[in-house]
Amino acid sequence: MSSEKGKDEVVKKNLLKDLDSRIKDIRDKKNSNKKIITVCGGTGCQAYNCKEVINKFKEIIEKRNLKDKVDIKVTGCHGFCERGPIVVIQPDGIFYQRIKPENTEEIIKETILNGKIIEDFLYVDPVTNTRIAKEKDVPFYKKQKRLIFGNNGLIDPTNIEDYLAIGGYKSLVKVLSEMEPEQIIDEIKKSGLRGRGGAGFPTGRKWEICRKAPGDEKFIICNCDEGDPGAYMDRSLLEGNPHSVLEGMIIGAYAIGANKGYIYVRKEYPLAVKNISIAIEQAKKWNFLGKNILGFDFSFDVEVVQGAGAFVSGEETAMIASIEGRRAFPVPRPPYPAQKGLWGKPTNINNVETWANVPLIIDKGADWYSKIGTDGSKGTKIFSLVGKINNTGLVEVPMGITLREIIYEIGGGIPGGKKFKAVQTGGPSGGCIPDKLLDLPIDFESLTEAGSMMGSGGMIVMDEDTCMVDVARYFLTFTQYESCGKCVPCRIGTKQMVEILNRIVKGEGKPEDIDKLEELAQTVKNGSLCGLGQTAPNPVLTTLRYFRDEYEAHIYEKKCPAKVCTDLIAYYILPEKCVGCLLCLKNCPVEAISGERKKVHIIDQDKCIKCGMCYEVCPPKVKAVVKLSGKKELEEIQKKQKIKEDK
Amino acid sequence: MEKRINIKEILNKHKREKKELISLLQSIQDKFGYLPEEAIRQLSRFLNVSENEIYGVATFYAQFRFQEPPKHLIKVCLGTACHVRGAPRVLEELERELEIKRGEVTKDGMLGLEIVNCVGACALGPIVIVDEQYYGQMTSQKARDLVDELRKGEG
Numbered sequence: 082m083s084s085e086k087g088k089d090e091v092v093k094k095n096l097l098k099d100l101d102s103r104i105k106d107i108r109d110k111k112n113s114n115k116k117i118i119t120v121c122g123g124t125g126c127q128a129y130n131c132k133e134v135i136n137k138f139k140e141i142i143e144k145r146n147l148k149d150k151v152d153i154k155v156t157g158c159h160g161f162c163e164r165g166p167i168v169v170i171q172p173d174g175i176f177y178q179r180i181k182p183e184n185t186e187e188i189i190k191e192t193i194l195n196g197k198i199i200e201d202f203l204y205v206d207p208v209t210n211t212r213i214a215k216e217k218d219v220p221f222y223k224k225q226k227r228l229i230f231g232n233n234g235l236i237d238p239t240n241i242e243d244y245l246a247i248g249g250y251k252s253l254v255k256v257l258s259e260m261e262p263e264q265i266i267d268e269i270k271k272s273g274l275r276g277r278g279g280a281g282f283p284t285g286r287k288w289e290i291c292r293k294a295p296g297d298e299k300f301i302i303c304n305c306d307e308g309d310p311g312a313y314m315d316r317s318l319l320e321g322n323p324h325s326v327l328e329g330m331i332i333g334a335y336a337i338g339a340n341k342g343y344i345y346v347r348k349e350y351p352l353a354v355k356n357i358s359i360a361i362e363q364a365k366k367w368n369f370l371g372k373n374i375l376g377f378d379f380s381f382d383v384e385v386v387q388g389a390g391a392f393v394s395g396e397e398t399a400m401i402a403s404i405e406g407r408r409a410f411p412v413p414r415p416p417y418p419a420q421k422g423l424w425g426k427p428t429n430i431n432n433v434e435t436w437a438n439v440p441l442i443i444d445k446g447a448d449w450y451s452k453i454g455t456d457g458s459k460g461t462k463i464f465s466l467v468g469k470i471n472n473t474g475l476v477e478v479p480m481g482i483t484l485r486e487i488i489y490e491i492g493g494g495i496p497g498g499k500k501f502k503a504v505q506t507g508g509p510s511g512g513c514i515p516d517k518l519l520d521l522p523i524d525f526e527s528l529t530e531a532g533s534m535m536g537s538g539g540m541i542v543m544d545e546d547t548c549m550v551d552v553a554r555y556f557l558t559f560t561q562y563e564s565c566g567k568c569v570p571c572r573i574g575t576k577q578m579v580e581i582l583n584r585i586v587k588g589e590g591k592p593e594d595i596d597k598l599e600e601l602a603q604t605v606k607n608g609s610l611c612g613l614g615q616t617a618p619n620p621v622l623t624t625l626r627y628f629r630d631e632y633e634a635h636i637y638e639k640k641c642p643a644k645v646c647t648d649l650i651a652y653y654i655l656p657e658k659c660v661g662c663l664l665c666l667k668n669c670p671v672e673a674i675s676g677e678r679k680k681v682h683i684i685d686q687d688k689c690i691k692c693g694m695c696y697e698v699c700p701p702k703v704k705a706v707v708k709l710s711g712k713k714e715l716e717e718i719q720k721k722q723k724i725k726e727d728k
Numbered sequence: 729m730e731k732r733i734n735i736k737e738i739l740n741k742h743k744r745e746k747k748e749l750i751s752l753l754q755s756i757q758d759k760f761g762y763l764p765e766e767a768i769r770q771l772s773r774f775l776n777v778s779e780n781e782i783y784g785v786a787t788f789y790a791q792f793r794f795q796e797p798p799k800h801l802i803k804v805c806l807g808t809a810c811h812v813r814g815a816p817r818v819l820e821e822l823e824r825e826l827e828i829k830r831g832e833v834t835k836d837g838m839l840g841l842e843i844v845n846c847v848g849a850c851a852l853g854p855i856v857i858v859d860e861q862y863y864g865q866m867t868s869q870k871a872r873d874l875v876d877e878l879r880k881g882e883g
Contacts, residue, residue, distance in 0.1 A: 128849040128862035162851035310807035313848030348754070348791055349847060389750050390790035392845075406749035408788040467809035467850035474851065505808065541808045555811050559845065565788075668869065670824055692824070693817050694868050 093376040097254065100367075100375065107242045114172075116151045116193055119234065120180075121167040123158025123317055124352055125474075130182075131166035137185040151193050154243075157233035157321015157356075160475035161221050164204060169216050169234060176216040177202040207471070207493060221472050224491050226453070226461050229437050230314075230477040233321035238356045241363040244324040250369055252443035256332050257377045260443075265336040266292060269439065271447035273459030278304055278395075278432030279510065279536045280612070281458070281525040287429060291419040292337045294427035299339040302423070302430040303330055304400060305346045305353065308392040309508025310559065312539030314463040314475050315433035319346065319353040322437070323360035327383065329439035331369060334381045337429050342383040345400055348390060358385055392509075392563035396611045397422075397430045399565070410567050411611035432537065434463060454480035458524035462538060466492050469499065469544040485519040488542060499544040502643075503627070507536030509556045509563075510616030512623025513549060532623040534616070548645035549628040550635055554582040556620035560613060571614030574605035578621060586646040590636035599625065640711030647691045650710045653718050654695070656681045658705035665695035665706060686719070733766040735759075739774050746777060753786055762793040798833045798840030800878055802826075805855040807846030814867070815854035819843065821868035822856075825875045839878060 120126075120135050138153050159167050164178035170192055177188065180202060191197045203212040204219050213219050216234070236243035244250070256265055270285030291299060303326060307315040319326055330342050346354050361383050364370040372380045391409045393399045399409040401423050422428025438460060442450045451459050458480040464487065467473050471493035478487060484504060488494065495501050503513040506523075512533035514521070521527050525535050543552065561575035578601050581594050602618035609615045625632060634640045641649040654665070654674075661679040673689040676682030684695065699706040709715055738755045742748045752775075756767045763786060772779045786792045804819045823829055826839055833840040849855055852864030856871065863874060 124847075125849045125851055128852050128855070128864065162849070165851065308845070310811075310846035311809045311850060313846070313850070316848055349844065387751070387754060388789075389754065389792065391788060403750065404747065406745075406747040406785070408785055465848075465850065467853070468812050473809075508808075539808070541812065543812055547812050552812070555808070670821075692820060692868060694821070697867055697869055 089376075093258075096368075096376040097258065100254070104245050107246050111242075111246050115149075116173075117154055117171040118151060118188070118193070119154045119156045119169045119171055121157075121159045121165060121169075121234070122155035123162075123233075123320060124313070124350075125158060125162035126165040126167060127352070129165040133182040134166050134168070134180055134185060137182040138189070141185060141189050145189070147189070147193070151189075154237050155239075156236060157238045158317035158475060159216075159234040160227075160230060160317070160477075161219070161472065162475070163471070163473040168202075171235075174215045174217060176204060176214065176219060178204050221474065221476075221491055221493070224482075224486060225477050226479045227477045228441055228453075228461050229325070229434065230318065230321075230463055230475065232325070233317065236322065238321050238323055239359050241324060241360065241367060244322070248444070249324055249440075250328055250367075252440040253328050253331055253369060254375065256335060256443055257375055257379065262292065262336045262338065265332065265443070268447045269336070269442060272442045272450040273447075273454070273457075274435065274438055274442060274450070275458060275525060276432060277434035277438070277462065277537065279507070279534065281535060284431060284435055284438075287419060287431070288333060288337050290417070291339075291427050291429040294420045296427050298341075298426045299337055300423045300426055300428040301330060301334050301337060301339045301342045302400065302404070302428060303342065303344040303433060303436055304395065304397075304430055305344060305350070305433045306388050306395040306400065307347055307350075307433075307537060308395045308563075309510075309537050309539045311467050311505075311541045312465045312508060312537050314465050314538050316347075316350045316353050317475055318433050318437055318463070319344075319350070320356050323353075323357040324364065325437045325440060326357070326433055327360055327364055328369070329436035330383065331364075331374070331381055332439050332443060333429065333431070333436065335379050339429065340381055342381065343404055343423075344383060344385045345388055345394070345404060346385060347388045354385060354387060361385070391565070392559075393565045393611070393613050396613060399611065400430065401428065408565070410565055411613075413610055434538075455522065455524045457526050462523075462535070464538045464540045466540050466542070468505075468541040469495055469547070470542040471496050480524045481522045483520050483522050484514065487523075487540070488519070492542065495542065495544045499546065501542070502545050502547055503543045503549065503552075505533075505541040505543065505552065505620070506539065507534035507616075507619070508539045509560045510534060510612065510619055511536045511539070512619045513543070513552065513627060514623070515627040532626055533619065546643055546645070548586075548641050548643035549624045549631045550582065550586055550641075551643075551645050553621045553624045554579065554586055557582060557617065560617040564613065564617075568608070568610045568614065570605045570608030571610070571617065574601050574608070575614070575617050577601055578605070578618070582621070585632065585635045586641070587648045588635065588639040588646075590632075592636060594636060595625065595629070595632055634711075638711050638713075640714075642710070644708040644710045646710075650691060650708050651686055651715055651718065652684055652689060652691060652693070652695055653707055653709055654682050654684055655705050655707060658703060660703055660705070662700070662703070664698045664700070668694050668698045670694060733760070733764050733770070735767050735770050739770070744775060746775060749775060749777065749782065749785060750789070753782075753792060757792060761797040762795055795833075796837075799838045800859055801840045801842060802874075802878075803842045803844050803847075803857040804830075805845075805847050805849075805853065805857070806843045807848075807850065807853070809846075809850035810853040810855055813853045817868050818854050818856065818866045818871045821871045822875065825872050839875070 166180050168177040168180045266288050274284045275281040305315050388394050394403045394409040396411045399411040403409040418428040461477050463477045505513045557579050561579045564571045566572045605618050644650050659681045666674040673685045696706045830843050854866045856863045856866050
């Protein structure tokens with residue numbers, strides 16, 4: 082018996098030694114001084130047509146026979162989506178942005194062959210007006226702490242060797258050969274890692290409950306449903322560094338005692354599905370997945386499941402129902418999935434970003450990890466910084482950083498010199514945070530106190546041209562539509578709230594509507610079964626808390642202060658500015674504009690459908706079309722127009 | 729009349745288990761562009777699950793269509809970032825220009841209009857996607873040109 086065990090140990094040691102030498106070979110192979118052109122191949126850059134850029138580079142390298150001088154690598158998302166397509170020349174880290182296919186020839190000739198930096202393609206810092214050559218010096222990246230997301234730009238996500246070369250699967254080997262499952266759970270608990278999917282439940286404790294739950298068969302699930310509009314960090318991780326998520330899952334499965342895992346991906350994310358599927362196949366070949374992983378007495382397999390487009394699927398129990406092939410209806414908890422989940426077996430669900438944190442914690446240790454962040458929230462968080470912001474993109478920052486730092490120092494502020502109004506965090510379940518809270522250090526607690534939540538990490542910036550009542554209506558319309566309809570407060574309550582909000586933006590709001598909204602919000606919050614309903618009123622409650630005056634303006638003055646709500650605005654051509662160019666007249670879809678060349682044009686308010694086309698096409702130099710809102714402004718205009726017509 | 733529909737090839741790739749239902753529906757839609765009635769009938773026999781139940785699941789999820797898709801599908805992103813950047817105006821212009829509402833198809837079956845909740849390319853917002861091609865920084869005017877272009881391509 083003991084000699085059998087001894088034999089096993091020898092086999093294991095040999096397997097690990099073999100793995101070690103294979104990884105060393107990969108590193109040696111990669112350590113040449115060869116230049117590498119990395120092109121961001123994330124969905125954002127693909128929308129900018131980076132594929133053409135990649136093909137062009139490949140073509141030139143082929144044609145000029147430069148294969149031994151330079152490599153081309155298609156990487157995952159670099160995060161700075163605003164400046165795509167992004168090309169970084171390694172090992173120097175030269176950062177080129179907004180690269181077009183026709184620029185490729187010059188890059189090969191100048192930078193690759195002559196070692197010169199091409200000024201025109203560099204990023205210009207809008208504050209100092211200087212050109213910045215290296216990726217690490219760009220202000221967008223400087224303030225970030227890219228522990229989880231940083232490797233995206235260095236590796237080809239479809240090549241496991243790239244991940245191995247930067248220390249990938251080291252943590253898996255470590256836990257299998259050195260740690261007991263309980264030790265891993267302790268380490269995760271000590272690290273202070275909390276779920277990145279929204280609620281922030283301590284990950285280690287979640288694992289522990291599932292490990293201790295009775296039953297031989299257990300499951301783990303990776304949640305990449307990411308339904309929050311305006312959030313795409315989970316997708317970019319799964320696209321750009323799928324092995325890090327997979328490694329985290331394998332470690333988690335070992336700690337929990339699960340042999341089967343599912344990755345639930347939104348169907349709108351085809352590239353993520355493709356890359357994680359490739360990663361699974363590669364991991365199987367290397368025996369990081371499959372039977373007796375690396376010779377140890379632990380087997381684990383992973384399957385990808387594609388969501389079919391229902392926001393509620395992101396809720397744990399609804400996701401389980403969806404994987405089982407049913408409607409994604411949530412069920413009351415307890416029992417929690419950790420006790421009774423997929424097919425009634427103990428199941429642990431974590432979000433993509435949570436899983437990706439695991440290998441890092443194992444590698445660097447809980448003590449190191451827990452030094453990053455605030456008392457209650459450890460580590461970093463990836464946010465998707467979008468909306469009215471100069472530098473749209475994905476940013477990874479330590480917990481405890483302030484909103485001001487993210488929006489102004491990393492995000493570069495608001496475009497067009499406009500004024501900041503609010504930032505919306507936490508998606509449809511979150512809330513709007515006003516400018517007076519810009520210095521709030523962000524973590525799970527502070528955001529909840531402000532009436533919002535961390536959520537999965539969407540961060541939508543809004544400027545003075547955003548109407549907060551309209552935003553609240555937008556989110557509520559979304560949750561109302563996505564409500565699965567199972568429980569009454571959510572199904573009917575959100576519907577009633579949307580109707581009140583529709584009334585208010587139409588200028589038909591009644592004074593009692595604000596109280597009614599607040600009352601309904603409390604009912605929906607307290608009476609709903611799952612997170613969707615419990616958090617659905619948050620956008621309304623926070624806008625009522627911080628922007629009540631806007632609601633009041635809509636109701637009492639029939640005025641939309643941001644001039645967004647169609648029924649409360651009018652377009653008007655300033656006679657002193659109009660040059661009579663006929664542009665608005667020709668573009669008006671309902672022929673509501675009259676006038677002749679070089680004569681002042683007039684909008685017939687009765688015919689106008691307020692589509693805003695005239696406002697859009699009026700040349701920026703002229704800017705004769707203005708938006709008006711509120712009884713007072715409108716009446717004045719009507720009077721003026723009347724006088725003119727009488728003349 | 730529906731064309732001859734045979735989903736044997738798809739069925740052969742899946743286990744006869746109820747958990748395969750959504751994945752099977754996805755494969756069927758991938759092949760036909762929608763879920764034909766006849767395919768649902770065959771699927772019902774294969775899984776031994778009633779057609780009623782299959783429709784119950786299929787109609788719950790936004791992905792599934794029950795009619796033949798138009799030749800070109802115009803998708804307007806109404807994610808939050810696109811919304812605050814003016815996507816609703818773009819959508820309204822498209823509705824006016826195509827003379828259909830969201831979720832509908834033009835009479836000639838050529839163009840369809842749909843909304844999506846965030847495609848995660850927020851830097852380009854407002855975004856319109858036609859047959860997987862992205863059109864960024866849309867305005868009402870650009871939307872009108874896009875429709876013209878699509879119609880010309882068909883003319």
